[in-house]
Amino acid sequence: MAQVEQRTAGGSEDTMQREQREAARKASSTSAQATREDSSDASDVSGMSDEEERYVPDSDGSSTGSSVGPCQRFGRGRKTEKEESSGSEESSSAEKSTRRPRSYKKQYCLYCQKPYVKIARHLQFVHKKEPEVAEAFGCKKNSNERKRILNLLRNRGNFVHNTLVAQSRTGTVVARKQPRTQRASDDFLHCMHCKGLFLRTCLWKHVRKCQHRPRGGQAAPGGKCRVQALAAFCNPVPFHVGRDIWKIACEMKHDEITRAVKADRSILLFGEHLQRKMSSYAGKKDYIRQKMRELGRLLLEVRRSAGPETxxxxxxPRHFPQLVAAVRAVAGYREDTNSFRSPSLALNLGSSLSKICGLAEGGAGGAGGAEAARSFRRLYCSRWSQSVSAAALATLSQTRWTKPLPLPFVDDVKLLHAYLDMQHGMHKSALEAEPSADNFANLCKTTLTQIILFNRRGTGELSRMPLASFVSRDVSQAPSPTKLAAVCKHFRRIELRGKGRRRFQVLLTAHMESALNLLVEKRGACRIAEQNQHLFARPGALTPYRGMECLRQYAKECGAKHPDSLSCPKLRKQIATLSTVLNLEEKELDQLATFLGPNIQVHRQFYRLPEGTVQLAKISNMLLAMEEKTLPRYQGCSLDQIESQGVKTTQKKRKWEEGEVSAVERHLMTFIQTFTVPGKQDCLKCVQSEPALKCRDWTAVKFYVKNRISAMKKQLCLHC
Structure with missing residues (x-):
């Protein structure tokens, strides 16, 4: 009885398996017929893998189409009965019981913007008059060139569709490959060359082997972040953002701060405001990126504390306490000492928030946003200072007072000069013998550092020196006075545009000028892009070398004892402080300050160090002279000419001028002729009677007469 039941069960299982095989055979037959109908077109796009033909996420990140879960792979073609019967019965029944009909991925046409499964056949029969389509089908069938052109047309059509989806925030986007796990649309980026949509983390692999990458000799950009930054600009530009500011935002390092910046409308509008304001500033992009990233950090801190998303x-006004707490957290506020770790960041955030509030008051956020901005402005003006600014300014002032400000040592500066001269000659000879990117870079960095060290100018201004400014320089010798003619013929002067639209000059020596001429001559042979119009250009890039990094590198390599002191600001402070020893006039100080960059007020306030030694040596003499009641004697004298009897100085002796000698001889000539040293009263009477002796005291007059008498006695002894 049990055996009969077992046979009956086995028979029912066999019947079920035969029905499943028959259903699978019919589905395979239908799939094979469809494959044969489009065999020619499928071969043209055979470069697509199964993963490439799957669908992708929505652009708005919603659950309906914006993300896709893992999918199964299904093979093509029809199996024979022998192949179907082979294998384990359990595995075949499990596979066929879960098998579903294949869903073909649709590609969008570049010309009519409609989706088609067989995009190659559609282009061949509907758009055959288009030049690119005609070029593709003019190639040999199944050739690589034909596949390359068809893949590019497919990617471009999908790119146009993805752009429309991103702008309208409705629909689904189409990518080349679909991930096995669920992903959002923000995880995808378009290739900057072929316009295909790829996963952000895998894009750098595709770019290195992309068939449409230019082969002009430039290497493929390496690194995930660098490739993502270049490809981010290929994504559709939001309708409420300008193209220029979107490009600046896309050039930032791609991280959570950049994503917060690009997703916030107020930060992008603030960046546009800065861009319009700084349209003529050469380094505006770096400054704008810095300000936008500061606001992005603030926004992320607010979101971590469960605050507003934008x-x-x-x-x-109701979020003002939360905003103050976020600014304090970003700037590193220490409540026990009421100080900030980064006081400048707190002040910069306050200034940026004030400007954004002003933009909102002007109607950037609508009528409701303007009213809220005015309310926030009133609260900001009344409470921001006591909440943030006062502590930040106090911390900044305290840091400036307690921070040591060492000047560069003269030995270190001489060592750096000698090392740069040696490197300059070596790299110049190497570039003349063998023009290459490495030799060009070495000579470029060495010459840039020499110009910075010689002129004591800001590193950013000299690094961005335009090529046209050097090429169009005036090589003719300008007429100059006789005393300066010999000096002027050894230098060349270049005028550049600095900060605040001010004009400043750069002096070049003969060996600097010859090195720059060689760099300009070898630009083409050393892979310098024509679009790079900087004099100190990087090979294979569009940016110049940074003078600060070059100066820091050679300061460490030269073997200086204190390489940290060999920075541009400290070198500028050195020359500004040493200028006080020269006792320059106001006009001469103004000329020095103009050459160094700022005006005379900035020069005195920021670039001079505290004059402790000057105060101790000069002003103390004046105070001691007041105590000794001898100050009226020095009427009309400078601080250098005041000497005190209470302090023994080792100043260098000053030569007696002809007017002073004549004044002494008019009153004390009888003492000299009789070989008698005058007394104090006679010397004081001489000093008070002669204006030429106002800078001499009575002791100086007495010792002058004594020295004259001693010299005359020596001469008499020699004659005897």
Whole structure:
């Protein structure tokens, strides 16, 4: 009885398996027929893998189409009965019971913007008159060139569709490959060359082997972050953002701060405001990126504390305490000492928030946003100073007072000069013998450092020196006075545009000028892009070398004892402080300050160190002279000419001028002729009677007469 039941069960299982095989055979037959109908077109796009033909996420990140879960792979073609019967019965029944009909991925046409499964056949029969389509189908069938052109047309059509989806925030986007796990649309980026949509983390692998990458000799950009920054600009530009500011935002390092910046409308509008304001400033992009990233850090800190998601929503009076707490957290506020770790960051954030509030008041956020911004402005003006600014300014002032300000040692500066001269000659000879990117870079960095060290100018201004300014320099010798003619013929002067639209000059020596001429001559042979119009250009890039990094590198390599002191600001402070020893006039100080960059007020306030030694040596003499009641004697004298009897100085002796000698001889000539040293009263009477002796005291007059008498006695002894 048990055996009969077992056979009956086995028979029912066999019947079920035969029905499943028959259903699978019919589905395979239908799939094979469809494959044969489009065999020619499928071969043209055979470069697509199964993963490439799967669908992708929505652009808005919603659950309906914005993300896709893992999918199964299904093979193509029809299996024979022998192949179907082979294998384990359990595995075949499990596979066929879960098998679903294949869903073909649709590609969007570049010309009519409609989705098609067989995009190659559609292009061949509907758009055959288009030049690119005609070029593709003019190639040999199944050739690599034909596949390359068709893949590019497919990617471009999908790119146009993805752009429309991103702008309208509805629909689904189409990518080349679909991940096995669920992903959002923000995880995808378009290739900057072929316009295909790839996973952000895998894009750098595709770029290195992309068939449409230019082969002009430039190496493929390496690194995930660098490739993502270049490809981010290929993504569709939001309709409420300008293209220029979007490009600046896309050039930032791609991290959570950049994502917060690009997703916030207020930060992007603030960047546009800065861009319009600084349209003529050469380094505006770096400054704008810095300000936008500061606001991005603030927004992320607010989100961590369960605050508003946007900066516009944060600009409300009820969120003011939360905003103050976020600024303090970002700037490193220490409540026990009421100080900031980064006081400048706190002040910069306050200034940026004030400007954003002003933009919102002007109607950037609508009527409701303007009213909320005005309310926030009143609260900001009344409470921001006591909440943030006062402590930040106190910390900044305290740091400036307690921070040591050492000047560069003269030995270190001489060592750096000698090392740069040696490197200059070596790299110049190497570039003349063998033009290469490495030799060009070495000579470029060495010459840039020499110019910075010689002129004591800011590193950023000299690094961004335009090529046209050097090429169009005036090589003719300008007429100059006789005393300066010999000096002027050894230098060349270049005028550049600095900060605040001020004009400043750069002096070049003969060996600097010859090195720059060689760099300009070898630009083409050393892979310098034509678009790079900087004099100190990087090979294979569009940016110049940074003078600060070059100066820091050679300061460490030269073997200086204190390489940290060989920085541009400290070198500028050195020349500004040493200028006090020269006792320059106001006009001469103004010329020096103009050459160094700032005006005379900035020069005195920021670039001079505290004059402790000067105060101790000069002003103390004046105070001691007041105590000794001898100050009226020095009427009309400078601080250098005041001497005190209470302090023994080792100043260098000053030569007696002809007017002073004549004044002494008019009153004390009888003492000299009789070989008698005058007394104090006679010397004081002489000093008070002669204006030429106002800078001499009575002891100087007495010892002058004594020295004259001693010299005359020596001469008499020699004659005897």
């Amino acid at each position: 900066l516009e929503a944060l600009m409300a």
